[in-house]
Amino acid sequence: MKSISSKNWSIDRAAELYGIREWSSGYFDVNEKGEMVCSLSFSEESKPLKKSSKKGAVEVPESLLATSETKVNVSLVDIISGMKERGMEMPVLLRFENLIEDRLTKLNEAFGNAIKASGYKNYYRGVFPIKVNQQAQVIEEISEFGSRYHHGLEAGSKAELIIALASLTDNDACIVCNGYKDDEFISLGLHAIQLGINCFFVVETLSEIPLIIAASKKMNVKPLIGVRLKLASKVDGYWSSDSGDRSIFGLTTSQLMEAVDQLRAADMIDCLQLLHCHLGSQIPNIQNIRSGVLEACRYYSELRNEGVPLGYLDLGGGLAVDYEGAYTNSTHSMNYNLDEYCADIVEAIIETLDPLGIEHPVILTESGRATVAYSSVLLFNILDVTHFEPAPIPKELEDDASELVKNMHAVLDIITVRNVQECFNDASHYRDEIRENFRRGRETLRSKALGENIYLAILQKIVVLLPQVKRISTELENLPESLADIYYGNFSVFQSLPDSWAIDQIFPIMPIHRLDEVPTRDAILADLTCDCDGKIDSFTVDGLHRKTLPVHDVKEGEDYFFGAFLVGAYQETLGDLHNLFGDTNVVSVRVNSDGSYDYVKEMEGDSISDVLSYVEYYPKALTERFRQRAEKAVKSGHINVAERQTMLKNFSESLGGYTYFEK
Numbered sequence: 001m002k003s004i005s006s007k008n009w010s011i012d013r014a015a016e017l018y019g020i021r022e023w024s025s026g027y028f029d030v031n032e033k034g035e036m037v038c039s040l041s042f043s044e045e046s047k048p049l050k051k052s053s054k055k056g057a058v059e060v061p062e063s064l065l066a067t068s069e070t071k072v073n074v075s076l077v078d079i080i081s082g083m084k085e086r087g088m089e090m091p092v093l094l095r096f097e098n099l100i101e102d103r104l105t106k107l108n109e110a111f112g113n114a115i116k117a118s119g120y121k122n123y124y125r126g127v128f129p130i131k132v133n134q135q136a137q138v139i140e141e142i143s144e145f146g147s148r149y150h151h152g153l154e155a156g157s158k159a160e161l162i163i164a165l166a167s168l169t170d171n172d173a174c175i176v177c178n179g180y181k182d183d184e185f186i187s188l189g190l191h192a193i194q195l196g197i198n199c200f201f202v203v204e205t206l207s208e209i210p211l212i213i214a215a216s217k218k219m220n221v222k223p224l225i226g227v228r229l230k231l232a233s234k235v236d237g238y239w240s241s242d243s244g245d246r247s248i249f250g251l252t253t254s255q256l257m258e259a260v261d262q263l264r265a266a267d268m269i270d271c272l273q274l275l276h277c278h279l280g281s282q283i284p285n286i287q288n289i290r291s292g293v294l295e296a297c298r299y300y301s302e303l304r305n306e307g308v309p310l311g312y313l314d315l316g317g318g319l320a321v322d323y324e325g326a327y328t329n330s331t332h333s334m335n336y337n338l339d340e341y342c343a344d345i346v347e348a349i350i351e352t353l354d355p356l357g358i359e360h361p362v363i364l365t366e367s368g369r370a371t372v373a374y375s376s377v378l379l380f381n382i383l384d385v386t387h388f389e390p391a392p393i394p395k396e397l398e399d400d401a402s403e404l405v406k407n408m409h410a411v412l413d414i415i416t417v418r419n420v421q422e423c424f425n426d427a428s429h430y431r432d433e434i435r436e437n438f439r440r441g442r443e444t445l446r447s448k449a450l451g452e453n454i455y456l457a458i459l460q461k462i463v464v465l466l467p468q469v470k471r472i473s474t475e476l477e478n479l480p481e482s483l484a485d486i487y488y489g490n491f492s493v494f495q496s497l498p499d500s501w502a503i504d505q506i507f508p509i510m511p512i513h514r515l516d517e518v519p520t521r522d523a524i525l526a527d528l529t530c531d532c533d534g535k536i537d538s539f540t541v542d543g544l545h546r547k548t549l550p551v552h553d554v555k556e557g558e559d560y561f562f563g564a565f566l567v568g569a570y571q572e573t574l575g576d577l578h579n580l581f582g583d584t585n586v587v588s589v590r591v592n593s594d595g596s597y598d599y600v601k602e603m604e605g606d607s608i609s610d611v612l613s614y615v616e617y618y619p620k621a622l623t624e625r626f627r628q629r630a631e632k633a634v635k636s637g638h639i640n641v642a643e644r645q646t647m648l649k650n651f652s653e654s655l656g657g658y659t660y661f662e663k
């Protein structure tokens with residue numbers, strides 16, 4: 001790591017240290033006050049988009065592309081002040097509506113541009129997979145902002161299909177139904193068709209086909225059917241098992257043939273219009289995407305040759321987010337950008353289908369994380385800090401100090417750059433001996449405390465000298481991390497950043513102010529759950545993976561705020577109630593082109609009563625039980641009636657309170 005020196009410190013250096021300009025895709029930066037800002041570009045007033053000749057296809061008007069842009073920066077600290085005035089306490093999940101809109105625009109325009117540049121003869125239709133963020137506010141925003149591109153929704157269950165049916169108002173948008181489907185699911189989808197919605201059933205298993213055939217005959221509705229392929233192409237990254245022969249989902253080649261035969265026998269082959277594949281989420285390597293698309297196109301062309309009237313190619317999700325800002329093919333990064341993704345898909349289809357004279361299909365993708373990850377930031381405050389620093393050590397020890405403690409003390413005086421390893425070995429030996437003697441009753445508690453304090457002082461001295469040491473052993477290499485501070489944040493990893501715990505996902509997490517000050521400390525973050533897994537100790541710092549994060553000293557009486565960025569995808573949905581920390585407060589902000597912003601939506605997080613009811617405790621019953629206890633205590637003389645009343649009042653107020661730390 002580059003040394004963090006106060007001499008050349010600047011906000012640009014802060015941006016570099018935390019990699020802001022690498023992971024933020026231009027949506028976040030630092031202002032001259034050292035505060036994190038959300039950065040948005042506004043073009044001249046949006047003009048209505050014109051329709052092309054192709055049914056429902058959208059072209060981006062030249063006039064819109066050519067307009068000049070104004071950049072607007074909104075400080076997250078200012079937003080927090082406004083939230084506080086409105087009574088919203090930390091932690092808060094802050095959503096920027098504009099970022100959902102911008103991501104939808106970028107995705108659709110990037111495909112539009114790739115289609116135009118390559119002479120592709122069909123259009124793009126995106127669908128947002130509801131499972132990635134099912135929150136009503138998010139789906140409403142996607143339906144509203146996406147309608148200008150006829151962006152639809154993907155549903156993986158009956159509940160999600162109900163959301164899609166109630167949210168989408170645009171009949172040119174598609175609904176794609178993945179997941180296992182029962183009769184009820186199928187009836188709902190057929191109702192969508194009756195309403196004129198392009199609702200596709202994607203067949204995941206052969207057993208769904210007879211159900212679809214029977215229901216559509218019974219309701220006299222022609223369904224739109226897709227088949228999900230099990231591709232042989234494998235992808236890098238965490239979700240590699242979603243692809244390849246052993247993937248759980250989709251039909252094998254022989255099952256695909258059987259599906260075609262069954263539909264043909266039922267005189268419904270004309271319903272089979274869509275070919276679907278999903279290689280995995282967060283695909284970091286563009287080459288994997290290209291080879292997956294090429295393979296899917298081979299199936300497409302063969303099925304067309306068999307007389308299947310396919311017209312849609314759905315390539316699933318997988319467009320990655322560069323959480324590390326590394327621009328590599330490592331798991332939490334990506335080695336391509338959005339334009340390359342779209343161009344590669346379009347070119348791969350043209351390359352395979354043109355030589356065979358097969359018409360270009362409508363391209364669908366189901367990008368989830370790339371659509372919503374940027375829009376949400378978890379904001380939280382630091383509540384407390386543990387420093388691993390020794391208490392002051394006397395220059396001379398008392399005569400009656402134990403021999404081992406005296407030996408340890410002697411080590412402290414002789415450490416130099418040349419003997420750090422030797423001193424570390426000796427000190428560790430004395431510390432172990434002191435512990436052993438304590439166990440056997442030969443060392444007192446005070447003597448053990450003194451010995452361990454001197455040991456800590458030795459380690460701290462070694463850490464300071466380490467940068468000058470040429471060859472460092474692994475145990476010394478890990479020393480700075482083992483002595484890092486612990487900053488306790490007002491949040492729950494399990495509720496708000498579950499992927500950080502479950503799959504070691506790296507999120508950009510950093511202080512959101514004081515970035516004009518050099519961070520003088522190194523820390524890991526602990527949450528409120530008192531669980532040893534409730535911590536974050538994996539960060540990208542100066543472009544490298546590190547177990548600790550450079551942070552500022554916490555100042556007495558001052559708030560110190562952190563942001564966990566790119567948390568809009570999967571985190572809200574997967575979060576759980578570990579230790580009964582519930583949903584956080586949510587605030588949605590809309591930034592205007594003059595730099596002002598509106599608090600468009602506010603949703604209070606779960607109260608204690610709410611989370612208790614999720615695990616089947618009923619506040620009224622709990623209050624009654626507590627009342628009985630208190631009454632008993634009055635009877636036995638432990639408390640008086642006035643005290644009982646105060647207790648009951650506090651109990652009832654607690655039930656209505658926020659599950660997180662409140663000031």
Ligand SMILES: Cc1ncc(COP(=O)(O)O)c(C=O)c1O
Nearest residue numbers: 278281282317318366367368369
């Ligand atoms: C079928 C399907 N489509 C789309 C997605 C969304 O993927 P991503 O968030 O990577 O775009 C997933 C997620 O795994 C999925 O299973």
